[in-house]
């Protein structure tokens with residue numbers, strides 16, 4: 373129980389109170405939060421490093437910046453908005469939003485995550501709508517309205533979106549007409565969030581329309597130091613589901629036919645996959661602006677520095693994944709253990725392949741990309757797609773998230789996602805229980821290759837040939853394999869940590885790439901002449 377003689381509004385500058393919170397309450401609380409990324413690291417403590425006041429209609433809320441420190445590696449900064457919920461308050465707060473019982477002077481209640489208080493949500497919305505600057509002793513909170521928000525559009529109703537993800541999302545509008553989506557970033561970076569940069573560039577320079585319209589930002593401008601993005605607002609997209617769920621629905625039709633030895637994919641499915649390939653291509657065309665004056669977005673060649681960065685990062689990832697796999701080997705089921713063996717045996721070949729990246733001539737260009745592109749990042753509207761979440765790779769530092777890559781890295785992300793979708797569906801369904809794993813694998817591969825090639829064809833046909841982003845088919849093939857491998861190796865860690873039953877999926881993905889590398893090796897035999905631009909069956913010979 374937290375206790376203080378002072379009243380809640382007097383706490384802004386009461387350092388001992390925030391110290392007690394950081395010491396006695398936050399270590400347990402923060403580790404229950406989905407947004408806290410430091411759970412697997414050895415934590416050495418928490419500190420509240422800033423307390424910013426946000427006036428709301430009844431009492432202030434406080435935006436805390438909490439620093440998490442670790443035995444090894446860099447510390448991290450997290451945003452935690454807090455407020456006092458009075459004991460008799462009618463507001464309902466889910467358990468995950470309750471931080472601690474609290475007595476403040478003669479007031480008793482619960483310290484809660486302020487996103488669960490409607491007054492706090494309204495205060496944020498109003499601050500953005502009115503372009504408000506809230507002065508603080510050591511800087512100011514700055515809210516800026518974007519073009520997608522009408523200045524007179526007040527929104528008294530709001531709710532927290534019940535998705536458990538790395539940030540927190542609030543929605544404004546009535547249940548019939550939810551209009552605005554406000555994301556509060558949890559893990560903070562001492563600069564502009566890459567998502568804000570990407571959305572601004574795609575809208576203003578790229579003219580790409582398949583993202584939600586930009587409605588504003590919320591930031592912290594310290595008196596000393598660089599501005600930090602705290603949140604971003606966009607138009608709410610009316611959607612029934614994201615593309616992961618939509619693909620799952622299509623796969624149900626496919627799955628029900630498998631026990632009858634029928635292979636069915638409806639034309640509608642191909643239409644959707646083609647459309648997503650096209651939209652992905654358009655997104656990358658919008659990001660490719662050779663005449664931009666913004667160096668953060670100017671296309672760049674495959675420099676030695678970039679090659680070194682990618683190889684170093686991959687080698688590190690590979691080592692960490694091998695160690696994780698060995699530590700968790702006995703927890704895996706037998707089929708996963710078999711795949712794990714194949715993967716371990718392929719280590720040298722993988723390393724040699726990635727090493728080739730150091731010297732291989734590459735004339736394709738690199739640009740800023742989505743960076744964490746998969747089916748769950750694309751909302752499905754009745755007849756189109758809207759791309760969201762441009763924050764970049766969750767495990768990367770802010771500097772790494774802003775590095776330019778071949779757009780084929782996003783393409784590889786989406787291809788991996790289709791592989792996930794069919795594998796998760798076929799291997800986990802009651803309908804396929806009696807079917808031999810070998811047959812299931814064949815059927816699953818067939819679906820995957822058809823869908824992958826459909827997506828890839830539609831994607832590449834958005835670019836004229838030749839195009840500065842893709843020099844030729846050799847480079848497309850090679851880069852796609854590099855990024856597919858990197859993504860699948862990354863996923864291996866995610867699955868071991870969060871979904872051990874799914875470890876087979878990235879392992880199979882890695883082994884498929886290793887087979888492709890073998891094929892290239894056999895056909896390459898020392899000479900590398902140009903391969904004509906064939907867009908189908910790009911990877912399977």
Ligand SMILES: Nc1ncnc2c1ncn2[C@@H]1O[C@H](COP(=O)(O)OP(=O)(O)O)[C@@H](O)[C@H]1O
Pocket residue numbers: 533535537538539540541553555584606607608609610614748760761762763
């Ligand atoms: N503009 C939007 N309109 C409607 N729903 C959205 C919008 N942006 C995101 N969402 C929903 O909120 C979820 C979380 O958003 P996302 O940007 O992926 O956040 P995070 O960075 O926390 O992963 C998404 O999976 C999607 O369901």
Ligand SMILES: O=P(O)(O)O[C@H]1O[C@H](CO)[C@@H](O[C@H]2O[C@H](CO)[C@@H](O)[C@H](O)[C@H]2O)[C@H](O)[C@H]1O
Pocket residue numbers: 537538616744746747748766785788789790792793863866
């Ligand atoms: O969406 P996040 O940025 O939180 O990404 C993490 O979680 C994803 C799962 O939600 C995970 O994606 C992997 O599983 C997806 C299916 O659930 C699949 O579509 C993706 O292709 C696969 O990578 C992602 O790797 C992780 O970073």
